[in-house]
Amino acid sequence: MLSKQTYQCLICTKMLSTKRNLYAHQRAVHENFKAFHCEICRALFSGRGALKKHVAGVHDKIKPFECSQCQTRWASKSNLNIHVKTVHNKVKQFQCQLCAASFGQKGKLNIHFETVHENLKRFHCQICSSAFGHKSSLKIHLKTVHENLKPFNCKLCLLSFGYKGNLDTHIKTVHEKKKKFQCQTCHIFFGQKGNLVCHIKSVHENLKPFTCKVCSSSFGKQTNLKCHIKTVHKNLKTFQCQICSLAFGRKGCLARHIKTVHEKLKPYQCNICSISFGLKGNLACHIKTVHENLKTFQCQICSLAFGRKGCLARHIKRVHEKLKPF
Numbered sequence: 001m002l003s004k005q006t007y008q009c010l011i012c013t014k015m016l017s018t019k020r021n022l023y024a025h026q027r028a029v030h031e032n033f034k035a036f037h038c039e040i041c042r043a044l045f046s047g048r049g050a051l052k053k054h055v056a057g058v059h060d061k062i063k064p065f066e067c068s069q070c071q072t073r074w075a076s077k078s079n080l081n082i083h084v085k086t087v088h089n090k091v092k093q094f095q096c097q098l099c100a101a102s103f104g105q106k107g108k109l110n111i112h113f114e115t116v117h118e119n120l121k122r123f124h125c126q127i128c129s130s131a132f133g134h135k136s137s138l139k140i141h142l143k144t145v146h147e148n149l150k151p152f153n154c155k156l157c158l159l160s161f162g163y164k165g166n167l168d169t170h171i172k173t174v175h176e177k178k179k180k181f182q183c184q185t186c187h188i189f190f191g192q193k194g195n196l197v198c199h200i201k202s203v204h205e206n207l208k209p210f211t212c213k214v215c216s217s218s219f220g221k222q223t224n225l226k227c228h229i230k231t232v233h234k235n236l237k238t239f240q241c242q243i244c245s246l247a248f249g250r251k252g253c254l255a256r257h258i259k260t261v262h263e264k265l266k267p268y269q270c271n272i273c274s275i276s277f278g279l280k281g282n283l284a285c286h287i288k289t290v291h292e293n294l295k296t297f298q299c300q301i302c303s304l305a306f307g308r309k310g311c312l313a314r315h316i317k318r319v320h321e322k323l324k325p326f
Helices: 019-030 048-059 077-088 106-117 135-146 164-175 193-204 222-233 251-262 280-291 309-320
Strands: none
Touching: none
16 A cells, blocks of 8 residues: 555556455456446446446447547547547557557557467357457457448548548558558568568568468468458459449459559659559569569479469469460
């Protein structure tokens, strides 16, 4: 005890005003004792007050506290204060010891550790079997993927998002080019640290654990595998160009197609032969395969080599399997 009115938790050093609050904190946080459950969604809470706040904010949609900076609304002033502190003031004092990711709340750090490093994902989607570490992540998945509810539209391109935070990140990294995370191997910049980590694993360490059962193509992300199956094998391409009628599996691919093909925007120029490209990745591949003559994907039937795995796959289909595209 530090004073007459302050009590410290010996496990996490949090300060509580009364012995009763300290006891309740230890039971709820460290012993995970939650005796009050919501009759609507079965969520568990340590106190009756927390349950009431949950029902009012989540189910009754009573959110009287508005953020003056982004107009999001909150059920309690404490949640608003946490939002301002972590989102707008960027105060994230809880750091992961394994990957240096940081969080504004210890609970989010714990969720990150369980889902990312311990790979504990207990919440399963009944439609596509995707698994998530947190119930809210499952809800976001259902809303944005299966219900296709993406009300936040980018005014600069055709992309839409399920949450304003994702739109803000998109604008910052794609249109404003704010990418502070650099790969030390190939010097490409990324807007988010997670994308940099995934890039290093899949490109430089060649760790692509998600393999297509149809054609054996492998991917660094499960989302990329799902998109590959949807667009390549199921041929589901719902985004159609209104100019030339080409169809794409992703809205972003359609946007890039319009910019590079119809608007002729190709800002990436080769310093050797002056050919221009719409994507930086295509320029890098051009230099690697044409000028450096690095073609690492070899056909096992005729020994022809290619710079891209996709080019090898097309070669096998068209030449050896006699499958013509038209």
